[in-house]
Amino acid sequence: MIRKRNKILRGIPSSPGISLQRVILHEGEENLIFKYEVSDVEREEKIFNKAIERTKQEIIAIKKRLKAITDPYSAKIFDAQILFLEDKDVILKTINSIKRGKNNAAWAFNHIVHEVALSLHSDQNVFFSDRLGEVDDVVSRVIRNIGGESSGICDGIEGECNLAAHSIAPSNIALCPGKKVKGIATEMGGRTSHTSIVAKALGMPAVTGVQDLLKNIQNNDFIIIDGSRGVVVINPNESTLKTYEERARRYRDYVKGLVSLSDIQPTTIDGHTIELSANIELPLEVKSAIDFGARGIGLFRTEFLFIDGIPSEEEQFKTYRHCAEMIKPNSVIIRTVDIGGDKLFNDASLRDTNPFLGWRAVRVYIKEKSILRTQLRAMLKASAYGDIKIMFPFISAIEEIKSLNDILGKVKRELKREKIKYDEHIEVGIMVEVPSAAILAQEFAKEVDFFSIGSNDLTQYTLACDRGNPRVADLFRPLHPAHLKLIKNTVDAGHSQDIWVGLCGELGGETLAIPLLLGLDLDELSVCPTRIPEVKSIIRHLTLGECHEIASKALSMASAIDIEKYLTNILKEKLKDMDEILAEI
């Protein structure tokens, strides 16, 4: 492919900021597979052979276990996987790629399997054509085992870089050493996909949904990722480069200026103050939440603690206690693990074919009780050291809340018997993120102490629109009137039952949405820590009175696009003095 010059591609602005770096391509959907040159090809070949052998042993062990508990046919599936690992063609071509191309083993193997073997064999070879999912599973295992031998996923990369990929699993973004990976561009994903949320949490500019990204880009091209405007420039010319260097500098200064605003209050001109708290993914973000001026933690997503399997009670207890002590005297809302959807994991056996509508969150652990029991014990124990609130995600039926409350009651009694201290009045809430919960909010409010609206999922389920699929990104509009009506219903229902109602989806940090959310009378907004100063300054440009008018006007409209235009015009007027914000809306 001829290197492109000053090629501009557009995507979805998913995490603000600008990064100018050479690019490393990442292949594979789930595994983070970089291509880099190895100097010791003999060592690399040994690593590869060992990984193949180890994978075979793992599969033989799984087969044995399965044979003992199921019919012989199911266990036979694994014979095909073992045969695949013995496929001479794939093995020899991979070794060739390592030796001649000096390619790292993980990249070489993945490349041979997907680019060469699949295209050559898909017609004749039943294993390949019928079992693409299983091939991916075996490839993942081999690559994991290669990773186990080398010192770390990003270790082959020298210096700083941007990453370009078809898609990157959120857990892999979290594993990228921040000092190396400065920005991300992907073909898949959207503003509220978890990869974008994690990128935002780590302060990495990101553009998602870039069509034909990988067709236009080569390893080591120099690229600009403008996460604020959703632009990727490949091998920029001198004048483009200058423009972006200047923009990047302005953006850095702007962020520095915002940090100095962290002490101001989120209070409107007419004196109404809203609770403004932070969403965190990793415990280390508590510090940045405090630095950026958060009141508390409105959502601690605990999924990252589960990346390598289920953490022990002690491990979880220490983490929750640490967060609660750091954020004192404010509170931390810890959400029980939201397994499934696009959030987990390395364990292929937990994946669903339709994950967003399947085996996710409370549905998993109401059945697999030990995951929940361990997490609740850890949270309760930590509640003796600070203000912790418990939140359950993905509730769709009242019976779920009742079961969860029963389990929580049992765990409390257990701790009492063991004479372990915990906060007996610990608040328990649910995420309202499935339309059924928003519609029945009046009933659900009787069972809990608070609601937190998950606008990412509530939008996705209300509009039947995958939050991570760029093909439908145009339809994914959190300002859709149907979604706004569900938010209003939830707030009104919560207030009529005297419970507080917050919102912790990405919408809470969106400039356009802020007057509207204030006008809908939300009690709390929980946003990415880096968004806090900007959200505060926007709130300080508004009055609650006008926000009420804005909300009622928006609710009377039938089209999301009309609402967006209406809000854009209002904010252009209100935020005249805020250039950086105006550039993004």
Ligand code: PEP
């Ligand atoms: C949401 O759905 O809005 C939410 C906050 O939860 P998550 O993004 O973790 O699914």
Ligand code: MG
């Ligand atoms: Mg959610």
